[in-house]
Amino acid sequence: MNWFIKRIGQGVFTIFTVASLTFVLIRVMPGGPAQQMVADMRQRQPSLSTEQLNVMAAQRIGVDLNRPIHEAYIDYMLNLAGGSLGQSIQYHPETVADIIARSLPWTAFVMSISLLFVFILGIGLGAIMAYKEGSKFDVGSSIIAIFLSSVPYYVAGVVLIYVLALELSLFPLNGRYPKGVDPGFTLEFIGGALYHVILPAASFVITTWGGFALGMRGNSVQVLGQDYIRVAKLRGLADRRIALRYVGRNAILPMWTSFLIQVGFMFGASIILEEIFSYRGIGYYMFDSIDNRDYPLMMGTFLVITVCVVIAVLVADMTYGKLDPRVEAGGKDESY
Amino acid sequence: MSRTDSSEKSTDGGTGDVFSFEASEEISTSQRYREFFYEAFYLPAREAWRDWRMKVGLIIIFGYVLMGLVAWVSSSEFGVLADVTLVEFPTSNQFGGFEYNNQGPFQSWDYPLGTDSTGRNIMAAIVHATPDMLKMTFAGGIYVVVVATVVGTVSGYKGGRVDSFLTTVSDIVMTIPGLPLVIVLATTIDPRNPYLVGPLLVIGWWAGLSRTIRSQVLSIREESYVEASRTMGISTPRIIQKDILPNLMPYIMVNFVMSARQVIFNGVGLYFLGVLAHGSYSDNWGVMMQFAYTHASALLIPDRSYQLLMPMAAIVGLSFGLILFSQGTDRLFNPRVRQRGTGSTKQEEDSDDEVTTTIT
16 A cells, blocks of 8 residues: 555656756746747837737746746646646647647557557467467568568558558558548448547557567467466466466566566657648647647647556556465565 | 785785786776677677678668768858858759659759659758668667667666566566557657657667567576676676677677667658658658659659659668668677687578577
8 A cells, every 4th residue: 555655646746847847947947939929929029029029928937037036836737737838829729738638548549559450469479489489470470560660650650651552452551530520429420430440559569469468478488488378388287277376377477577668668659650641639739839849738738648647657667466366575675 | 906905915924916916907098998899799790791681781781871971061060161061951943843743763964863843852851861860860879779778788787686676667568558658659749859759769679689688698698608797896887798798799789780670661661651750842752752742752653653662762771771781790699600700601590599589
C-alpha cells in the first residue's frame, strides 16, 4: 500500500514537473512565446500600451507578464489544476481542452488497434521463432525483423501511402472517417473509421513488431533452457500446457513493462504520423500548433500526453506486481 | 608502498621486502588505461567480431563514416584539401538549365541518383548531409551514455539518499514523453549546431540506461573481487573504473548504438516536418525528404518518387547497420553463449536491453 501511494505521488510529481517546465518555457525564456506574442500584437496595434498588450496576451496563454514571476506561476498552476488549459489562438473561440477532448479518442483508437496487432504478431512470431531456433524460418524472420525495425515509422507511412493509397487506391489517403458520414453508432461510421485507421496503424505495426518478436524470441529461448521445463517434460505434461503455462507466461512477463512503455512512444510518434496521414488526433493538433506558433495548444497537448503516459506507466507498474508475484518481494531487495 | 622502509625490521622479524607486493599495486597510469581498454574494448570486440551481424553492421557504419569523410574532404578549406573536391557541393541548376530538373536516377554518371526539382544532384546532397548527420548522431549517443553511466554508477555504488534521489529523478525523466518534449524544446530553443541538436533529440534517453546500469552495479558491487578491492583501501572512483565499468561496457555500447538510432529517427523526422530549422537542401536527409514532399510533390507524382526514396534509403541503411551492430553484441551479454564459444550464431536477447531499446 505504501508503495502504491509512492508510485502515485511520483506520477503526480512528474506531471507537476512538466507543467512547471512549460511555464518556464513560455514565460522565463528570453524571447520566448510570451514576449513573441506581445511583439506580434504590438505590430498590429501600435497604439496600445505594453500593459494592455500584456493583459491581452495573458488572456490567451494564461501567463501574465505584468505580474511577478512567482505570482504568475501560482496562477498558472492553479488554472491547470482547475482543468483550464487556456484558449487556442488559431481556433479562437475554442478552448484547448475542447480540442483535446475532440481529438484524443482518435489517437487512442489508432494506438489500441496498433498495440493489439503488435502484441499478437510480436509475441506469436517470436514464440514460433524460438521453438524453431536455428531453422530457416528463424533466421529469415530474424533478418526481416531487424530490417523492419530499422525503418522509421514515418518512412513506412510514406511508403504505404504511396503504394496502397495512391498507386493501387486500395485505402483512403487521409482523414478519420469517410466524408458525409455522421459520427454515431452506425455500421457505416464504424466501418469507415476502421477502414481509415488501417494505414496509420499498419505503419506502427510493421515497424515495431520486430523489436517485440526478437525480445520474445530471446526470452523464450532462455526459458526453454531452464530446468523446470525439462522437469515438466519428464512429468509427461502435454506440450500445449508446457508451451502456454510454462514457457509463454514466463517469456511474456518481462515484456509487459516495455509493452506499456510503448504507449508513451506511440503518443510521441503520433505527432509525425498523424501529420502525414492528416489524421486529426492529438498529435495532429500538436503539430498544427507548432506550425502556427499556437503555444497554449502546444503546451496543452504536451501536458495531456504526459498525463496519459504517466497513467500508462502506473498501470504497467501496478499490474506487473499482480501478474508476477515474484516482483512484489523483489522490489525490497534492491534498496541497499 | 615505497621501498624506503625496507631497511626497517618488521614486527615479525622479517624485512619489509616480504610485503613488496604492495609496491606492485603502483602501476603507471598509462598501463592502467591500457589494461582498462584491453578489458573494456578489446576482449568484447574480439568476441563480438565472430558474429556475422556485428561484421555486417560494422561494415555498413564504416561505409557511412567514409561517405562523411568524402564530404568533409570535398568541402574543406584546410590547406591542400581546399583543392580536392571528390563530390561537388549540390547547388540549384548545377548542370545547366531547366532541362536538368527532375532527372530520374541511374541515367548519367554526373547525377547517378538523379536530380531534384531545382536540378540539384541528389547523390551529392546525400553525401554532403552525412557529416552533420554523423556529428549529430555521435553527439547524441555520447550524451546518453555519459550521463547514464555517471548517474547509474554513482547511484548504484553510493546507495542511500544519493541513490533514492537519483532514482526518483530518472523515474520522472523516463515518464516524460520523449518526442513531445523534444519538439517543445526544439521550437522554443531553436538549436542549429549539430553537436547541440543531437543531445537535444535524445534528451531523456539516459534514464532507461541509467536504471539498467544501476541494477548491474548493485549486483557487481557485492562480488567478492570488488569487496577485496574495497578492503585493500582502493578509492571508490578507481573501483568503479577498474572493477565495475569493464563489466558494463557491453550495455553501454549497445545503448550508445540504440540511442544513435533514436537520434537519426527523431532528427530526420523533425527535419522532415520542418520543426527543426534548416539552412539548405543538403543539411540533413530529413530536409531532403521535406523538399521532395512539399516542393516537388514527390508523393503525388509517381515519376518523382525517387526524390523521396533516395534519402529514405540512406536513413534506413544507417539504422540497419546500427541495429545489426547492437544485435551482434548479444553474445557479450550472455555468458552461456560466450563460454560455449563454438562460433555459431546463437542469439539470445537480454531482457533489460529490450526494455531500454523500446523506450522513446
